[in-house]
Amino acid sequence: MAEILKVTNISKHFGGLTAVNDVSFSINEGETVGLMGPNGAGKTTLVNMICGSYGADSGKIEFMGKDITKLPPWKRCKLGICRTYQIPRPFPELTALASVVVSALHGKDRPNRSLEDASTEATHYLEFVGLFSKRNILARDLTLFEMRGLELARALATEPKLIFIDEVMAGLNPVEAEKAVRLIERAKDQFGVTVLWIEHVMAVLMRAAERVIVLHYGEKIAEGSPQEVANNPLVIESYLGKSENA
Amino acid sequence: MELEVKRDRLVLRAGGGKWEWHIEPRYWRNPLIYVSILIIAPVVVYFVYPSLLATVIDANLLAAIAIPLALMSIGTGRMNFGPQFYIGIGGYAAALLSIHFGLNPALTLIAAALAGIVFGFIMSPLSIIAGGLYYSLLTLLLPLLFLEVTFIFSDLFKGDTGLSGIAPLVSTGSFSLNLLIYAFISLAMMLFYLFIIDKIFRSRYAVQMAAINDDEEVANGIGVNVNKTKIISFIIPAMMVAIVGWFYAHYYGAFSGQTYLPLSFMLKVFMVTMIGGRTQIYGCIIGGYFIAFLEMILIRTTGGMSPVLFPVILLALLLVLPEGLFGLYRKHHYREYMPTLRFRR
Numbered sequence: 001m002a003e004i005l006k007v008t009n010i011s012k013h014f015g016g017l018t019a020v021n022d023v024s025f026s027i028n029e030g031e032t033v034g035l036m037g038p039n040g041a042g043k044t045t046l047v048n049m050i051c052g053s054y055g056a057d058s059g060k061i062e063f064m065g066k067d068i069t070k071l072p073p074w075k076r077c078k079l080g081i082c083r084t085y086q087i088p089r090p091f092p093e094l095t096a097l098a099s100v101v102v103s104a105l106h107g108k109d110r111p112n113r114s115l116e117d118a119s120t121e122a123t124h125y126l127e128f129v130g131l132f133s134k135r136n137i138l139a140r141d142l143t144l145f146e147m148r149g150l151e152l153a154r155a156l157a158t159e160p161k162l163i164f165i166d167e168v169m170a171g172l173n174p175v176e177a178e179k180a181v182r183l184i185e186r187a188k189d190q191f192g193v194t195v196l197w198i199e200h201v202m203a204v205l206m207r208a209a210e211r212v213i214v215l216h217y218g219e220k221i222a223e224g225s226p227q228e229v230a231n232n233p234l235v236i237e238s239y240l241g242k243s244e245n246a
Numbered sequence: 247m248e249l250e251v252k253r254d255r256l257v258l259r260a261g262g263g264k265w266e267w268h269i270e271p272r273y274w275r276n277p278l279i280y281v282s283i284l285i286i287a288p289v290v291v292y293f294v295y296p297s298l299l300a301t302v303i304d305a306n307l308l309a310a311i312a313i314p315l316a317l318m319s320i321g322t323g324r325m326n327f328g329p330q331f332y333i334g335i336g337g338y339a340a341a342l343l344s345i346h347f348g349l350n351p352a353l354t355l356i357a358a359a360l361a362g363i364v365f366g367f368i369m370s371p372l373s374i375i376a377g378g379l380y381y382s383l384l385t386l387l388l389p390l391l392f393l394e395v396t397f398i399f400s401d402l403f404k405g406d407t408g409l410s411g412i413a414p415l416v417s418t419g420s421f422s423l424n425l426l427i428y429a430f431i432s433l434a435m436m437l438f439y440l441f442i443i444d445k446i447f448r449s450r451y452a453v454q455m456a457a458i459n460d461d462e463e464v465a466n467g468i469g470v471n472v473n474k475t476k477i478i479s480f481i482i483p484a485m486m487v488a489i490v491g492w493f494y495a496h497y498y499g500a501f502s503g504q505t506y507l508p509l510s511f512m513l514k515v516f517m518v519t520m521i522g523g524r525t526q527i528y529g530c531i532i533g534g535y536f537i538a539f540l541e542m543i544l545i546r547t548t549g550g551m552s553p554v555l556f557p558v559i560l561l562a563l564l565l566v567l568p569e570g571l572f573g574l575y576r577k578h579h580y581r582e583y584m585p586t587l588r589f590r591r
Contacts, residue, residue, distance in 0.1 A: 051467055052466075052467075053463060053467065072466070073463075073466045073467045074466050074467075074468075074469050074470055074471050074472070077467060077468055077469035078469050082467070082468065083467060085464075089461055089463075089464050091456065091457050091460035091461060091464070091465075092460055093456065093459070093460050094453075094456055094457065094460060098453055098456065099457075101453050102453050102454060102456075102457040102465065102468060102470065103468045103469070105450050105453060105454065106454065106468055106469030106470050107468060107469040108469075114450070115449065115450040115453070118450070154468060155468070157468075158468050158469055
């Protein structure tokens with residue numbers, strides 16, 4: 001499998017706080033990689049740097065062999081990187097359809113695409129996430145689960161090669177969470193996207209991810225198959241703490 | 247000839263022909279009806295009470311300032327509190343070139359538009375680097391700074407008295423006829439702006455503007471070039487408002503920064519947008535006519551009280567009609583897609 005994303009020695013500091021420190025990893029095409037770590041481990045900061053919301057203080061990000069470290073977010077999106085947000089950020093004043101139309105019009109370069117073409121395609125993505133019947137509802141009026149679906153549709157409509165799923169389980173009940181996992185798995189199969197899945201819920205990554213990267217205090221402490229990572233003493237310590245008697 | 251009134255239509259039969267006119271409310275939204283009223287109104291006023299044409303011109307010009315301002319507000323996601331800065335730019339460009347170089351109105355129009363584009367381009371980074379209150383304050387200060395400049399360089403701008411002797415746009419010899427022609431020119435300008443901006447608001451660019459309005463960072467993340475959109479939607483309205491300044495200069499034959507640059511003029515423009523519904527381009531016409539006629543009535547009845555009464559009315563409107571007249575309609579018809587500005591608090 002070809003390497004789609006390569007992150008080399010990337011760091012980010014906020015004043016005196018080191019959010020991400022010298023992290024390196026790579027993702028292969030078609031893979032589902034989990035990114036986990038306790039609260040404040042630097043997972044979202046890392047994704048923000050890869051997507052371009054934050055500039056990296058040092059290090060290099062390569063996407064499909066191209067250095068994208070200095071590119072603005074919209075150019076990264078056009079290359080094929082897109083994301084969803086931990087706390088859903090829909091366009092509150094736009095209908096569900098219009099929200100996805102924005103992505104279908106932008107995202108990957110598709111010459112001569114009209115507003116009508118984009119609307120037709122947007123309905124396809126809305127149908128995929130099960131929101132076709134709610135296409136004319138304002139995004140702010142959707143439920144949390146629907147907002148997450150809308151975010152996924154919005155991200156998929158940019159025709160990404162690599163998609164970042166940021167804590168999709170947060171705030172969902174078990175039934176909705178199961179639906180969300182199945183939806184992402186279907187998206188992977190149907191659209192052939194590579195997924196970097198940021199998650200707190202260990203069980204989800206154990207099931208869905210092929211490889212897991214663990215961050216703690218901004219540093220990568222483990223990488224490997226879900227089983228290897230789950231048995232790694234450093235990971236257990238980062239989540240459960242160190243025993244006084246050990 | 248036979249006229250028959252049916253439930254949803256009027257049917258006129260004359261000779262062998264039959265004409266139907268739908269009277270269902272959904273057909274009342276046909277813009278041609280309102281454009282026809284706007285075209286016929288100045289002619290009626292011309293024959294009934296010609297001096298009222300000046301108010302009609304004022305109304306058209308206020309709407310012609312507020313309509314591009316709606317585009318600027320939506321495209322940049324911020325409320326510009328100093329649109330009159332570009333009136334000053336266009337007006338002074340036209341006045342100075344007409345007086346000192348004897349250029350005719352057609353050439354000064356090009357110069358005013360270019361000046362609007364250049365100054366719009368220079369000021370457009372404000373919409374990228376400043377947001378919310380800071381942007382509003384900076385844009386509020388710009389026209390006041392320009393007013394100071396007209397006083398400092400009084401030899402050139404005649405800050406205290408204003409520039410006079412600008413070539414008129416129309417001179418037929420009849421004052422009333424001149425006014426009628428000016429009314430039609432101002433109406434044509436306003437309707438042209440409305441047409442262009444309505445087209446923009448129904449195009450793909452509107453969706454990206456609306457996305458920028460709602461969340462700039464997310465819009466940027468899904469491939470919208472936010473900075474480019476903001477700069478373009480800053481420059482085009484700046485040029486349009488500068489052209490209104492050009493019209494003011496040639497309409498009155500004189501141009502003074504003291505008339506257009508102070509806060510009182512901004513307040514009028516702001517009220518137009520508030521009454522119509524902020525960023526609602528059709529509402530701007532309602533607002534323009536309402537304010538122009540209200541000002542005329544207040545001046546005739548209360549004299550110098552209008553500077554006091556205007557802010558009071560504005561405050562009352564902010565309380566009781568925050569969405570504006572057209573905003574109320576839009577609120578219940580959001581499916582007919584039209585981007586609106588969401589104020590950041």
